[in-house]
Amino acid sequence: MNKLTINDIAKLCGVGKSTVSRVLNNDPKVSEKTKQHVLAVIKQYNFKPSRSARAMRGIENKVIGIIVTRLDSSSENRVLRGILNRLEELGYEHFITESRFDIELVQEHLYSFEQRQIDGIIVFGFSGLGQKILQPYSSKLVAIAQYYPALTSIYYDDQGAIRLLLERLYQENYRHIGYIGIHKQDYTTGYLRYQSYMDFCAAHQLSPNACLGELNYLTGYALTAEILQQPNTDAIVCATDSLAFGVNKFLQEQQRDDIQVCSVGNNPLLKFLFPQNISINFGLFRAGQSAVELLINLLATGQKTHCCIPSNFE
Known part of the structure; x- marks a missing residue:
């Protein structure tokens, strides 16, 4: 069978050419x-629009x-700004979609990108999104926030971030340090950061005082009361800034200015509301800019690489 055109697809669907184009x-x-x-x-006829058709559309x-996980995530939006800034410098076009931590949605978006002959793909990874799903696109895909051995990926030093916070607190003579994190089913933000806290406590002979829950400020607010059941608590480390919003709000309402709160994320609003x-x-x-650079290298050379983004105080 000769290669189908957009007109052929329109006839097979019983719709106009413009409708297929809009889809x-x-x-x-x-x-x-x-x-x-x-x-x-x-999908049935494995139709792909031609490059010439793309050029006629001005692309x-x-x-x-x-593919981001959540458009309302402050941390992902900062990464996204880095991505868009670099793409704009290069004069590249882009599509942005949201997975909402739904593996089937990721697959749908990847298939849609493939049909449109997208040149490259950047995916924000999450626990449960396995390498197998992404691997068919490995020649033009960069993953962010998760380490995938067979893919080009950018990931964060989750354990190092918690360790740096704990080392600072320890140097300032805090010895009763609580921890509020998220469920360990989330491997990076959940398990790795929690495990770093537990390892530090074991190495420095500190009594662990940890509570885990959902990734939002309400969890931070609710779990602070549980952490304070240990009356000597003098500091609380939060796995994310989202949790820290809730922790600081609870302490503010209780007029507890004797507890130092730390978190991972460096959210400007958090620093404005709770400068301590x-x-x-x-x-x-x-990280966003680096993702684009890795993608450019991947498209040019086919070489898959990994990059770990270190943490630091600002």
Whole structure:
């Protein structure tokens, strides 16, 4: 069979050429029923729009697809700003989609990018998103926030960040340090950061006092009361700034200014509202720019590389 054109797909679907074009461009005005029907035909016939068709639409530069987990994540938005800043400098086009930690949504977005002949892909990884799902796109994909051995990936020094906070507190003579984190099912922000706290306590003969929950400020607020059940608590380390918002709010309401709070993230709003909070930063904007640089290298050479973003105080 000769290679199908967009006109052929339109006839097979019983719709106009413009409708197929709008589906390919993810136009929200297309009804979900029509969209799914057109995508099913496209998948059945393995249709891919030609480069010339892309050029006619004015898309001559490289196009990068970006899959974030949450558009309302302050940390991911700082990484995203780094990505977009570098893409703008290069004159690249981009698509941004959201996975909401849904593996099936990631697969849908990847398939959509493939149909549009996206030149490169940047994916924000999360626990549960296995390497196997991403590997078919490994020749043009960079993952952020998770380490994938067979993929080009940028990840954070989660254990080192918690260790740096604890070392600072220890040097300042804090000895009853609580920890508020998220469930260990999340490997990086959850398990690795919690384990770093536990390892530090064991190495320095400190009594651990840890509570784990969801990744939001309400969890931080609620779990602070549990941490303070140990009456000698003089500091609390939070796995993220989101948790620290809740912790600081609880302590403020209780008029407890005797407890030092630390967190990972360096959120500007947190520093404005609670300037006494000690934060550590991964250099998220820089991580976004580095992701683009790794992608450019991958597309040019095919060489897969890894980059660990260190943490530091600012």
